[in-house]
Amino acid sequence: MPTSKSKNYDLIIVGGGTAGMTAATFAAKRNANVLILDAADRIGGTLWLSTGQISAAGTKLQKKLGINDTPEAHLEDIMRISRGTADRTIAKLAVDNAAAAFDWLCDSGLVPVEGQPVKGSGHEYYNEARYYWGADGGVSIYRVLEKVLMTDIARGLVSVSLNTRVRSLVQNKSGRITGVVAKDASGKTVKYAGKTVLLTTGGYAADGAMFKKLNGRTQHARMSYHTCRGDGLTMAIKAGAALQGHDKYLAGLGAALVDDRSPSIALGRFNHWPERRQPWEIYVNAKGERWINEDNPSVDAREHALLKQPELRFWIVLDDAILRQASVPIDGWDRDRYQRAFGTESLFYKADTLENLAKQAGIDAAKLKATVAAYNAAQASGNDPLGRKHMPMPIAKAPFYAIRHQGMSISSTVGLAINDKLQVLRKNKKPIPGLYAAGEIIGASLLMGQSFCGGMLVMPAITFGKMLGERVHKL
Ligand SMILES: Cc1cc2nc3c(=O)[nH]c(=O)nc-3n(C[C@H](O)[C@H](O)[C@H](O)COP(=O)(O)OP(=O)(O)OC[C@H]3O[C@@H](n4cnc5c(N)ncnc54)[C@H](O)[C@@H]3O)c2cc1C
Incomplete structure (x- = not known):
């Protein structure tokens, strides 16, 4: 029998990485009580490994440099590069809100490398210069998120439990998600209650068996964060969630x-x-x-x-x-x-x-x-x-x-089906009440289709984390 914690959180975030840290900080700004549970021994997730390249159109930096760019142009570039295979609705949601998230990152201390933005590097080039990264890649972003989050932790609004691997969601008779069950650092099974649960557990590229099952391919290299084993997908599927993106694998x-x-x-x-x-x-x-x-x-x-x-x-x-x-x-x-x-x-x-x-x-x-x-x-x-x-x-x-x-692959193609409110969907496209998702758990192909569009994982993870945190009392 799991030990039940008496506190009922406004928001339980499963995975304190790129999207999870951002969501926590924006929810805390609205005085929400937030709990982050992370399977690893530190927060940050894939930011510790990521190149941290991000793309956003209509940013303050672009305006300062006289670059006339719009989210519409960014979206059209994504649809061009992905040959129409990205999900237009979710990609639009990401690029429409990216500039606000990027500006916030910069206002909070992120310094893009001199000479940026650029049109591309490594992936297919955009038609406009909207691609940025900090000197230390993902770690540059981590430092910004950590600094802000530490203030929220000090204010007592955000609690973090590390070495705590969430294994299942708690669902009431009407199908609403009301909490999670995790194994904590001492090995005890603990039940946490929350009004809303946000899954930000990242991808599944560290789990060879799941990788093979979902992509139909062997995972040849160990490049992804060690705790990104697809747990969020497994628990959401058990709660009735649908997956998408199986036909869009690209290496x-x-x-x-x-x-x-x-x-x-x-x-x-x-x-x-x-x-x-x-x-x-x-x-x-x-x-x-x-x-x-x-x-x-x-x-x-x-x-x-x-x-x-x-x-x-x-x-x-x-x-x-x-x-x-x-x-x-x-x-x-x-x-x-x-x-x-x-x-x-x-x-x-x-x-x-x-x-x-x-x-x-x-x-x-x-x-x-x-x-x-x-x-x-x-x-x-x-x-x-x-x-x-x-x-x-x-x-x-x-x-x-x-x-x-x-x-x-360093990322995961397949992900949870979601709608434009970032609610997790069942096969019949109806949302599972109380359950939201952001970051790589929604699948890389949702935002990039069967292609790689520069910066379209880290930036949307931060953008969607911010959007959910801002709406915490309306979720
Ligand atoms: C080498 C490398 C380079 C990359 N470069 C880029 C790039 O330049 N630009 C770009 O856009 N993308 C890049 N990516 C991808 C991008 O970094 C990730 O998609 C993104 O950071 C994922 O963010 P996230 O919030 O979804 O997950 P993460 O940041 O990975 O966080 C997930 C968190 O969930 C925790 N977790 C997992 N399971 C559980 C569980 N059961 N219970 C509790 N906690 C759990 C993990 O410990 C982790 O802390 C790169 C990836 C890699 C590996």
Whole structure:
């Protein structure tokens, strides 16, 4: 039997990360009694790992810099980049309210890096400069949220219970959510009562089994926050919630991993962005075929091409001349570290012939030989059937090298079905009374469709957290 706490909170927040911290602080501004329960031993969630890049249109900073931007233009960019696959209603809600949340962050101490906003970095570019981040990425945002929240904690309006993993929702006979049941730090099962419960438990990318079930794919790398195991989804489903987004999985081009395990640890990321480093190498799949023109300027096109490759896997193939002459392609590595990797790292391969390289790496040997010959002919003629323009050298001088690179996910595609009040919905689209959700638990694809739109996870998490906190007495 769980021990019941006598206090009835105005708002119980399950997950004190990006969205949860923000919701707590805005609810406390309205003198609400708030309880944050977090499974980890500190608040902050994914902000500890995140790059913390955020996008917002119509901000005070843009106005100061003479950038004429609107939420409507931001929304149209999201729909363009996602090829119409983002949820227009929820994306509109996010971008319409993003500037107010961004301005509040800056007024509270966030300092965007000099030269910002920019149109993009890493993901498909926006048509307008509305992309910002602090010098320490997600941690820059964490510090701002922490500072404000500490004041609310000191005022006695927000209580935080760490190492407290919520396992289920309490639901009354009429279906209303009236609290949660958690295992607290001492291992006791405790029942907490609240007028409203907000699920901000983040995604499920740290749980391989759930990842496989919801995405139909293997989670190849351990990149997400360790307590983001999809608990919020599990408990909401038990309370009758519906999920959405199963058909929108997309992986980034990923990283070279430490070993063959799934999930493994990312060792280093090959710089595949032609705007940062033009490719000298070729990319082949397990069949030994090139699957993209490697200098394709659209990262979205490269990601969608990778989605069709077995196990989201490709090998970067080069020869000795390229190894020595091209710039080092792995961020943070010098040439010595790079060259040594081919003798020390398990997914970096080196061989005297292309056949032996293919055999070691697990690529079709005959096809790899034919692919390299065809690429060399294209390089000599300057006419690549795949349309690649940057071909400085053939792949001809032994020894030959390959790096296995693995597409993977740092976020979670599938999420809870919600409406524009951020209420959690049943399959019949009716809200579950007393239950709200914000952050990655609503699924990355709701805001970005089957694409990655810069800053469209952290910013909406903060925006929706703020909106819910502001409405705490009307929820
Ligand atoms: C490496 C990396 C880089 C990224 N870069 C960017 C970027 O540049 N821009 C961008 O927009 N997005 C980025 N993202 C994604 C983005 O950071 C997240 O989507 C966002 O921070 C999630 O916020 P959240 O509030 O939903 O969850 P989180 O901030 O993850 O918080 C969830 C909290 O819930 C707690 N929790 C989980 N289960 C339970 C439970 N059962 N009981 C109690 N507590 C629980 C967790 O401990 C955690 O504190 C990145 C992600 C990663 C991993």
